[in-house]
Amino acid sequence: MTMHPILRLIAGTMVLISLLLTYFVHENFVWFTVFIAINLIQSSFTLWCPMITFLKRLGIKE
Template structure:
């Protein structure tokens, strides 16, 4: 698995988790979903994502 595949897997998983938490616990978990979306949008413009730094440190390749 490369960094891009891992990033997509993590982002999708986090969105699903936040939606499950919204349905089961509190509507305020939608703020977490909005944070993920905002981070994905900013990374499309800046070409920088904090998760990519972590994935590189873990040892995943491009």
């Protein structure tokens, strides 16, 4: 698997986890979902995502 499918998998998983935490644990976990959304929007404009930097350091191929 290459970097961009892994990145989409991680983003989708994090959104689902944050929504489950919001529903089952506490409603303030919705802010985790907001943070993920803001990061995705930011990366679309700047073309830089912190997770890509992390995945590159792990040796994942582009």
